Amino acid sequence: MKILVCIKQVPDTTEIKIDPVTKTLVRDGVPAIMNPDDKGGLEFALQLKDKFGAEVTVITMGLPQADLILREAFAMGADKAILLTDRKLGGADTLATSKALACAAKQLEWDLIIAGRQAIDGDTAQVGPEMAEHLGIPQISYVAGLEYDGKKKFTVKKENEDGYQILEFEGKALLTCLASAVKPRYMSVSGIVDAYDKEVEIWGADKLQVEDTQLGLKGSPTKVVKSFTKELKQPGEIHEVDAEEAVELIVAKLKEKHII
Amino acid sequence: MDKSQYKDVYVFAEQRDGAIQSVAYELVSKARVLADTLGEKVVAILAGSGIKKDAKSLIAYGADTVLAIDDANLKEYVTEQYTQAVYSVITKFNPSIVLFGATTIGRDLAPRLAARLGTGLTADCTKLEISEDTKELQMTRPAFGGNLMATIMCPNHRPQMSTVRPGVMPKADPDANRKGEVVDFKVDFDEAKFAVKLVKTVKEKKNTVDIASAKILVSGGRGVGCKEGFEKLQALATVIGGEVSSSRAMVDAGIMPHDRQVGQTGKTVRPAVYFALGISGAIQHLAGMEESETIIAVNKDKFAPIFSVADLGIVCDLNKVVPLLTERLKKEIK
Structure with a gap:
């Protein structure tokens, strides 16, 4: 079995702060990490490899420094890594990103594609399903469990707000996984040592066999017309008081608002 | 086109x-x-x-x-x-x-x-x-x-x-x-x-209260600390007819289930009253609750960002305030 895993390098958004004076994002010093849901997806792939023997290829589209998460994937147990990087891919929205990744996937052999549900910098959850559509294969999103019968049938647990669904398929498909569903393995010591000896294949847009008009900014139907930090509402009263006074203040506020 | x-x-x-x-x-x-x-x-x-x-x-x-x-x-x-x-x-x-x-x-x-x-x-x-x-x-x-x-x-x-x-x-x-x-x-x-076959749909009784539709939310963060702390919040919520929700930290710590999480990766809520108890107010949390009609925040740290959106901010230990408030409201509401 051959599995293609799509991963993304993202800023650790929990570390992002707003500059209180300029009201802009402070991105300096924010660590770049493998997106958590993608790491969950990689773990699902590696578990299939452990049980059934699979060749796991990781692919990412991004800047040259995304090499780092590919090395991390090697150290976790991935067999091959591809870095799709080209100026022509810059400024891509989800449709153009999914197009590029789908075209890359068409150059490769695989039985299953695994991605993360969504990336923590964009939170869109769109690239996986869009990629599946471009490839003409089914998708299952919000994957919390994955089993394989060793021959051809996959059984998938898909989470939703009210519980879950159990779905089955044979043949090719694309799954988007939840980080919360698995505990990704740590990089092994020997894996870390070997990770830098392994070769990351670098692909440019010319490898994708698709017109440039479908890639990057040109291939993106959506345009960001404005970005801004959120205006928070005006703060109200603040009191440093003991617990008894605190209760009085809260009760008065609840009465003022006709809650009690 | x-x-x-x-x-x-x-x-x-x-x-x-x-x-x-x-x-x-x-x-x-x-x-x-x-x-x-x-x-x-x-x-x-x-x-x-x-x-x-x-x-x-x-x-x-x-x-x-x-x-x-x-x-x-x-x-x-x-x-x-x-x-x-x-x-x-x-x-x-x-x-x-x-x-x-x-x-x-x-x-x-x-x-x-x-x-x-x-x-x-x-x-x-x-x-x-x-x-x-x-x-x-x-x-x-x-x-x-x-x-x-x-x-x-x-x-x-x-x-x-x-x-x-x-x-x-x-x-x-x-x-x-x-x-x-x-x-x-x-x-x-x-x-x-139709390549994917649905085998079954399972409804989980996740003790699902939809916090997004609650009129009053009693929400706890790191300052609440533990399961016992949330039991006190539950007592307050019961008295005032609200639901208990939480910040991401408490969900990540396994103390509260994900369906109770308010914020960017949880739910967006806009209740009539939002109690933010021991919640510092990371921007991801504020994104999920700042549209609430009235926000009452209790936190020991007077520099906590939650106070920047609170209508009423109380700098005090929530663990002292919550039991007293619960007792007081029992009398008020009776």
């Missing part, structure tokens, strides 16, 4: 087991406002099996037409079946705008459709407006974990599509006398493409 060929605002009216979801009414209400600005119609797409009984309720909230796709293939949500159904509506009527709830269904269906249609899709919007000059849809959404807001447009492709998180758009007051029609729509399914 000739954009003048595309008009009207369509809403994917999500139902589960025949029950039209709250987000569908929220979207129809918003679609009404957008359509009135454009001088166009609102059409709700109601897909499922045996779903027509409540179809008129969508009219009461602002739909002019409800397209009912009643088909056994749509009994439960599966991606390809629903994609084919909604795709055939969109390609037949050429709407200008299509809105979906940002639920596990909407966030699965909308991107699949966007790729099939070759159009743009903006996820998890918190604001939708029509631009004054070009009459196009301006979609505003949080990015970078809620740290940044971005306004996005889809200038050269149609339809303009977006998903909207449940609880974000206010519902209109329903008007049972509003005029509108329910129209049947038939879909010719290509069943050969």
Whole structure:
């Protein structure tokens, strides 16, 4: 079995702060990490490899420094890594990103594609399903469990707000996984040592066999017309008081608002 | 493309087991406002099996037409079946705008459709407006974990599509006398493409209270600390008729279940009263609750960012305040 895993390098958004004076994002010093849901997806792939023997290829589209998460994937147990990087891919929205990744996937052999549900910098959850559509294969999103019968049938647990669904398929498909569903393995010591000896294949847009008009900014139907930090509402009263006074203040506020 | 060929605002009216979801009414209400600005119609797409009984309720909230796709293939949500159904509506009527709830269904269906249609899709919007000059849809959404807001447009492709998180758009007051029609729509399914088989659907009693619909939320963060602390919050919530919710830290620590999480990766809430107890107020948390009508924050740290959005901020130990407040409210409410 051959599995293609799509991963993304993202800023650790929990570390992002707003500059209180300029009201802009402070991105300096924010660590770049493998997106958590993608790491969950990689773990699902590696578990299939452990049980059934699979060749796991990781692919990412991004800047040259995304090499780092590919090395991390090697150290976790991935067999091959591809870095799709080209100026022509810059400024891509989800449709153009999914197009590029789908075209890359068409150059490769695989039985299953695994991605993360969504990336923590964009939170869109769109690239996986869009990629599946471009490839003409089914998708299952919000994957919390994955089993394989060793021959051809996959059984998938898909989470939703009210519980879950159990779905089955044979043949090719694309799954988007939840980080919360698995505990990704740590990089092994020997894996870390070997990770830098392994070769990351670098692909440019010319490898994708698709017109440039479908890639990057040109291939993106959506345009960001404005970005801004959120205006928070005006703060109200603040009191440093003991617990008894605190209760009085809260009760008065609840009465003022006709809650009690 | 000739954009003048595309008009009207369509809403994917999500139902589960025949029950039209709250987000569908929220979207129809918003679609009404957008359509009135454009001088166009609102059409709700109601897909499922045996779903027509409540179809008129969508009219009461602002739909002019409800397209009912009643088909056994749509009994439960599966991606390809629903994609084919909604795709055939969109390609037949050429709407200008299509809105979906940002639920596990909407966030699965909308991107699949966007790729099939070759159009743009903006996820998890918190604001939708029509631009004054070009009459196009301006979609505003949080990015970078809620740290940044971005306004996005889809200038050269149609339809303009977006998903909207449940609880974000206010519902209109329903008007049972509003005029509108329910129209049947038939879909010719290509069943050969149904490659994924649904084996079973399991409903989990997750002790699911929908915190997004609670009028009062008693929400705890790191300052509450442990399960016992949350029991005290529960006692307060019970007295005041509210629900307990929490910040992400307590969910990550395994103390509270995910369905109680408020914030960017949890739920968006706008209750009448939001108690923020021992919550410092990371921007991701504020993104999920700052629209609450009244915010009462208790925190030991007077520099906690939560105080920047609180109507009433109390710098004090919540563990002392909560039991006293619970006792006091028992007397007040009796």
